[in-house]
Amino acid sequence: MAMISFTPFSSKQLTTLNWWRSEPQMQAIICDGAVRSGKTFSMSLGYVFWSMIMFDGQQFGIAGKTIGSLRRNVIRPLTGALSTIGMSVIDHRSDNMIEVAFDGVTNYFYLFGGKDESSQDLVQGITLAGFFFDEVALMPESFVNQATARVSVEGGRFWFNCNPAGPYHWFKQQWIDEADQKKALRVHFTMRDNPSLTADVIDRYEHLYSGVFYKRYIQGLWVMADGIIYSNFDETTMVKELPDGAVPDESWVSCDYGTMNATTFALWQHWDNAWYCTDEFYHSGREAGHQRTDAQYADNMEEFYQHNGLDKKSVRIILDPSAKSFRTELRQRGFSTRHARNNVLDGIREMMTLMSNGVMYWSKKCVNTFKEFNSYMWDEKAADRGEDKPIKQNDHAMDRDRYMAEMVIVPRMRHDGFYD
Structure with missing residues (x-):
């Protein structure tokens, strides 16, 4: 398994690593904002740290839009980081489960794809101590509701990250707009919160998008898609x-x-x-x-x-x-x-x-x-x-x-x- 080198974390990334200590009353964390802002890596790492410190022998969920995108965008860099710091990681690919062990503690992380309404069937019946949703705005509400309902172990928490969608998206209305009622800590990221990005890389990404996608993926805004679609046509x-x-x-x-x-x-x-x-x-x-x-x-x-x-x-x-x-x-x-x-x-x-x-x-x-x-x-x-x-x-x-x-x-x- 490939080892990785760490760049010092930004203040917002440190928040995602330690929020459950500094904000013990909170039941969830929501990280939204720009692409390549460093939220996914720090969140996934913090999620595993939390689970290994707070639990032993428990089951946890990690979801992406698809299993393939989840393995590519989250699991591959995560397992490399965990191995680098000395944790034992066994990937049970046939079961879509990652077994993590460290200092006498072992926990099990089941992988799910939440691409459509039928995906809710995948999580029925399992008991979990926590759930991490990568790109939650791409998932149907039914899947997320079913998955959060499976977190029934005492002390369980939810971890959400996403790039913004429209202002009337169900996740924006039910989680971000109601963060206080749901005891969820919201952390908004920009690319400048990722210390591994150079100014040249940031500039390149800022030129990758235009129109509504620039507002969402670069500025991190929950804005409506309206008007002419290809507004950049000249x-x-x-x-x-x-x-x-x-x-x-x-x-x-x-x-x-x-x-x-x-x-x-x-x-x-x-x-x-x-x-x-x-x-x-x-x-x-x-x-x-x-x-x-x-x-x-x-x-x-x-x-x-x-x-x-x-x-x-x-x-x-x-x-x-x-x-x-x-x-x-x-x-x-x-x-x-x-x-x-x-x-x-x-x-x-x-x-x-x-x-x-x-x-x-x-x-x-x-x-x-x-x-x-x-x-x-x-x-x-x-x-x-x-x-x-x-x-x-x-x-x-x-x-x-x-x-x-x-x-x-x-x-x-x-x-x-x-x-x-």
């Missing part, structure tokens, strides 16, 4: 042609499919560390007054490839995950397709980052894309319910381009170390 800087004579080293086509709704596909070409949307196809059955069949749209794809000199085998299509019949038609014609993921919020955030950092450009041919950039809106009624959702209108080119960002551009940049 035609003067983001409408740019592939330079004359440039030879792209890679090409993809991304596609969003509809019957009465629009079907659109776009050609993406990579050159000089940027991706250019050099051409688009767009047809709305509703606006045209007639819908097209899968075969007709496949004919359109054939023409699109021929017009742009593309090879079916080497230029793959990232396809709307709901377009099963269209996928079959394309494959029968020799096209190579890839199934897109539909992580809407993550994809929007990632695409805004790419746009603001000069990674995604659009040709002046993409007139339908520009119309959608200027009319793709957050759903205010959903925001009033504490949910972040776009209105399902003027979103076809937006979904198409988001598939490209999610499936190709961001993974490549992460692999090359340019995107965290």
Whole structure:
């Protein structure tokens, strides 16, 4: 297990380590605020310290949105830190349980994923002495309620951390706004509360986000997503042609499919560390007054490839995950397709980052894309319910381009170390 080196803790990180001593009347701690602010590491370490000092032979819970994200973001650095200071850590992966022993004391930490409503079933029946929720704002209320109900050992406490969401999010209203009534200590973090970050790293992260995501992830504010979604779109800087004579080293086509709704596909070409949307196809059955069949749209794809000199085998299509019949038609014609993921919020955030950092450009041919950039809106009624959702209108080119960002551009940049 990899050992780690420690940077001296900030005052807020020290609070997360020792709050249960200095604030013995408190039953919970809530740490919210900016990304990369050091709250997760210090909280997870403090959680284990508390459990090892206050209990022996007890069971505890640790939850992330998924088991995979929990192991990657919390368990890996945590177990490295515990091993560095001399604790024995045994990972029972088949049981999703971490056994920690030190100085004659042994406790057991069960790992849970709280990604949807069905996740509440995972924690039923277990008795726990404490629970740590990583990124609690991404979890459904039902899971958190079920998990907190399992903490029935005398002296048990709750540990929550998250980046902010909207002001009407259930966790904001029921825990942060009612912190005093629930005897919860709230600690608000910024990136400057993480002493391991240099000024250059902080500056890089501040340029990763824009719009509502900047306010939430950098400023740490619980603000509503409203108005135009891609408020950072700037035609003067983001409408740019592939330079004359440039030879792209890679090409993809991304596609969003509809019957009465629009079907659109776009050609993406990579050159000089940027991706250019050099051409688009767009047809709305509703606006045209007639819908097209899968075969007709496949004919359109054939023409699109021929017009742009593309090879079916080497230029793959990232396809709307709901377009099963269209996928079959394309494959029968020799096209190579890839199934897109539909992580809407993550994809929007990632695409805004790419746009603001000069990674995604659009040709002046993409007139339908520009119309959608200027009319793709957050759903205010959903925001009033504490949910972040776009209105399902003027979103076809937006979904198409988001598939490209999610499936190709961001993974490549992460692999090359340019995107965290």
